Amino acid sequence: MKKLLPLLLVFVSWSAWAQVTLTVRDGLTFSPLSEVLVRLESGDEFRTDRLGQVTLDQSTPLEVTLFKEGYESFSGSITVNEKNIFLFPLSISLSGVTVSAFETERPLLEQSASISLVGESDFFRFNETSIVNAFNTKPGVRIEERAPASYRVSIRGSSLRAPFGVRNVKVYWTEVPITAPDGTTALNLLDLSNIRTAEVIKGPSGSIYGAGNGGVINLQSPANPQTGLITSEWLSGSFGLNKGRFAIAQPIGNGGLEVSIVNQESEGYREHSAVDRTVFQAGGFFPINEKQEIRTQLLISDLDYQIPGALNADQLAENPKQARPGSVAQNSSISQQSVLATFGHSYHFSEKAENNTTLYLNTNDFENPFILDYKKELGFGYGGRTRFIFDWDLAGKPFRLIAGAEYQQSLTDAQNFGNRDGVADTIRFADKLKATQGFLFQQAEWELTEKFLLTLGLSQNFSSFEIDRQIDASGGATGLQKRTFDPILVPRLAMSYSLNEFSALRASISSGFSPPTIDEVRTNEGSLNLDLEAEKGTNFEVGYRLGKDRLNLDWTAFYFRLNETITTYTNEQGVVLFRNAGSTDQKGIEAAIDYQILQQRNASFVRGIKWGSAFTGHYFKFKDYQKRETDYSGNQLTGVAPNTLVSTLDFRFSGNVYLNLTHQFTDEIPLNDANTVYQDAFHLMNLRMGFIEPISKKVDLEIYFGVENLLDELYSLGNDLNPFGGRYYQPAPERNFYFGAKVNFRY
Incomplete structure (x- = not known):
C-alpha cells in the first residue's frame, strides 16, 4: 500500500493538470474560427490557430473567456472532455457587416442605398445547384429559371424586357463586369460554388455602375x-x-x-x-x-x-x-x-x-x-x-x-x-x-x-x-x-x-x-x-x-x-x-x-x-x-x-x-x-x-x-x-x- 501511494498521488496530480484542446466554431455554420482570443483566469492569453484550435496545459475545470470581433464573447468553465466551443455572430449585423456598394466600404447601417446581402448561409439552405432560391429570399429580388440553367433576373420588376437571358441588370464578378457591353449577362456560366457572397443594389445605380435601371x-x-x-x-x-x-x-x-x-x-x-x-x-x-x-x-x-x-x-x-x-x-x-x-x-x-x-x-x-x-x-x-x-x-x-x-x-x-x-x-x-x-x-x-x-x-x-x-x-x-x-x-x-x-x-x-x-x-x-x-x-x-x-x-x-x-x-x-x-x-x-x-x-x-x-x-x-x-x-x-x-x-x-x-x-x-x-x-x-x-x-x-x-x-x-x-x-x-x-x- 505504501508503494502504491506515490503512484496514486502522481495520477491525481496528472488528472488535475491535464491538457485541454479546445476547438472554437461558429455557432451557426459550425466552421472553425481562427484568431479567437482565449483568456484564462490567470490572465494568460492564447489565440486559436487556423484550425480553430488551442491546447492549454491547465487544471480542469478551466475558467476561460473567449473573444472574437463580430461574435458574442463567452465566459465559463471548460472540462477536459469538452471538445467544441461555439461562438455566435453578433445579431447587430447591420452595423457589423461591411459592404462595398458604390465603391466605398462602410457598415451596412451607414449605407445610403437599398442593398441586400446574399451569403453562404443563404446558398447552403437549399440544394446548391443554382442561385435562384437564395436570391429569392431577399425583398425586391426575383430570379426565374424557366428551364434548368436558363436564368432571368428581376430587380424591382426589371425582367419585363427579358424574354430570355439577363438584361437591364449590371452584374460584376470579382470586380469585373461580366455584363457584356451590349447589356446582356450570361449568368448561367457560373456555378453556385463560384460565388461566395453577393451584394444586390436595388434601383438605378448609373452614378457608379453605368447603364441599367434594374440595379447591380x-x-x-x-x-x-x-x-x-x-x-x-x-x-x-x-x-x-x-x-x-x-x-x-x-x-x-x-x-x-x-x-x-x-x-x-x-x-x-x-x-x-x-x-x-x-x-x-x-x-x-x-x-x-x-x-x-x-x-x-x-x-x-x-x-x-x-x-x-x-x-x-x-x-x-x-x-x-x-x-x-x-x-x-x-x-x-x-x-x-x-x-x-x-x-x-x-x-x-x-x-x-x-x-x-x-x-x-x-x-x-x-x-x-x-x-x-x-x-x-x-x-x-x-x-x-x-x-x-x-x-x-x-x-x-x-x-x-x-x-x-x-x-x-x-x-x-x-x-x-x-x-x-x-x-x-x-x-x-x-x-x-x-x-x-x-x-x-x-x-x-x-x-x-x-x-x-x-x-x-x-x-x-x-x-x-x-x-x-x-x-x-x-x-x-x-x-x-x-x-x-x-x-x-x-x-x-x-x-x-x-x-x-x-x-x-x-x-x-x-x-x-x-x-x-x-x-x-x-x-x-x-x-x-x-x-x-x-x-x-x-x-x-x-x-x-x-x-x-x-x-x-x-x-x-x-x-x-x-x-x-x-x-x-x-x-x-x-x-x-x-x-x-x-x-x-x-x-x-x-x-x-x-x-x-x-x-x-x-x-x-x-x-x-x-x-x-x-x-x-x-x-x-x-x-x-x-x-x-x-x-x-x-x-x-x-x-x-x-x-x-x-x-x-x-x-x-x-x-x-x-x-x-x-x-x-x-x-x-x-x-x-x-x-x-x-x-x-x-x-x-x-x-x-x-x-x-x-x-x-x-x-x-x-x-x-x-x-x-x-x-x-x-x-x-x-x-x-x-x-x-x-x-x-x-x-x-x-x-x-x-x-x-x-x-x-x-x-
Whole structure:
C-alpha cells in the first residue's frame, strides 16, 4: 500500500493538470474560427490557430473567456472532455457587416442605398445547384429559371424586357463586369460554388455602375486562403441530378491560390430539359508589399442545356412534363463555352489615397438551335475598370472623393441559319457585331457630422453598336449600320443619418438609363429595329435600418418613374420583338426582418432558433401605354407579382445538427399587357437538414438531405410574357429530393 501511494498521488496530480484542446466554431455554420482570443483566469492569453484550435496545459475545470470581433464573447468553465466551443455572430449585423456598394466600404447601417446581402448561409439552405432560391429570399429580388440553367433576373420588376437571358441588370464578378457591353449577362456560366457572397443594389445605380435601371449585382469569389484546404463534394437528387466538386486552397506567404472544378448534370423535370455544366476556376491573391497586391482569376465554363419551351393552358393541364411541340425534333437547346481571364491590381499611395484597377479578356462560343432557326455566335471581348479614392478633411469634416472609369468592347461574328431537324441548314443572314460602352464616374462623400453622411455621384455615359450585315439571303440590304446613343449624365444624391449606434435613416434620388441590347435591335427573323430608344428613369427612395440585440430590420419605400419602357410581343411566327411603350409608374415597399429567438452553448439540445421574413410589395402600373387602338394605361405591369412574402426558420441542435425551413408566397402575376391572363398565386416550401461532424482535428464531414417544393405545388418559376398562341407556362419541378455530402480536409 505504501508503494502504491506515490503512484496514486502522481495520477491525481496528472488528472488535475491535464491538457485541454479546445476547438472554437461558429455557432451557426459550425466552421472553425481562427484568431479567437482565449483568456484564462490567470490572465494568460492564447489565440486559436487556423484550425480553430488551442491546447492549454491547465487544471480542469478551466475558467476561460473567449473573444472574437463580430461574435458574442463567452465566459465559463471548460472540462477536459469538452471538445467544441461555439461562438455566435453578433445579431447587430447591420452595423457589423461591411459592404462595398458604390465603391466605398462602410457598415451596412451607414449605407445610403437599398442593398441586400446574399451569403453562404443563404446558398447552403437549399440544394446548391443554382442561385435562384437564395436570391429569392431577399425583398425586391426575383430570379426565374424557366428551364434548368436558363436564368432571368428581376430587380424591382426589371425582367419585363427579358424574354430570355439577363438584361437591364449590371452584374460584376470579382470586380469585373461580366455584363457584356451590349447589356446582356450570361449568368448561367457560373456555378453556385463560384460565388461566395453577393451584394444586390436595388434601383438605378448609373452614378457608379453605368447603364441599367434594374440595379447591380456584385458577386464575390475572393481567392485569399488562410488555411490549406482540400474540399470534396457530391450531390445527388431527383430527375437524374448529380453534382461533384473538387477544390484545393493553398496559402502562399500572405496570399495564396485556389483551384476548383465542378460538374453538374441533370435529366430535368420536363421532357427535353437536361443540363450539363462544367466550370473550372483558378484564383490567386499575391501581396507584393504593404502597398501593393495582385489578384487574378481564370474561369473556363462549358454549358449545355435543353430548352423544353412554353406550354399553353391545355397542354399544361394535359401533361406539365411535356415539351413544347417541335422542341425535341428541332433540338431546341444552347451550347456555350466561355473563357474569362482577369487581372487586378491595387496600390495604396498613402493612408488617404489608393487605386484599384481590374482588366479582363473573354471569349465566347455560342450555339442555339431553336424551333424557328439556328443561331451561331463567336465572340471576343475586353475591358477594364479603375477607380481612385482620396480621403481628406474639408472644412474640418471627413471628405472622400471617388473617381474612375470603365470601358468595354465586344466583337462578335453572328450567323442565323434555318433549322432542319436540329441541324444548321441554309444561312439566312450573317453579321459582324461590335458593341462599345464606357463611362466616367465621380462620387463625393462628406461626413457633415458624426451622424450625417451626404453623397453626390455623377457619371458620363457613352454607348454604341455596329451591325455590319454580310449576308441577307432574303434579299434585304447589306452593309454597315450604326447606332450611337447621345452622352448621358446620370446623377445620384443620397444621405444617411444615424439616429443612434444601432439605427439609421436614409434617402436618395437617382437617375438611370438603359439602351436596348443588340438582341433587342437585331431579332431572330432578321429585322433591325434601329429606332428603339433607351429607357430612362428616376428613382425616389427612403429607408430605415435597425440592428439591436438579436433583431435586424431593413425597410424601404420607393417611387420609380420610367420613360420609353421597352416591352415584348410575339409575332405570328413566334419571334419575340420589342417596342417602346410610353411610361410606367413603379411604387413599392420592401422590408426584411430577422430575429435570433434563441442561442445557447452546446449544453442544451436546442442551441439556436432564428426566424426571418422578407416582404416585397411592388405596385407597378403602365402610366402611358397604347398599342394600336388599345389603351393599356393603368394596367398592372406585366410579369410582376404585387406581393411576395418569404419566411425562414432555422434550428441548430446539439450534435452539430441543423434544420432550415423556407416558405415563399407569390401573388398572382399578370402574364400579358391586357391583364387578361394571370399565373395563380402559389406557396413554395423547401427544407434542408443535415449535420457537420468534426471526425478529426483536421477533417470535417457534412451530410445533408432536403426536399424542394414540399407542398407539391404546380407553378411556373418564370413565364413567357405576351406570347403568341397562349404559350405562357414553363412548369417548375414537382416535389423532389436531394442528398449530399462534403468533406473538408485542412492541412
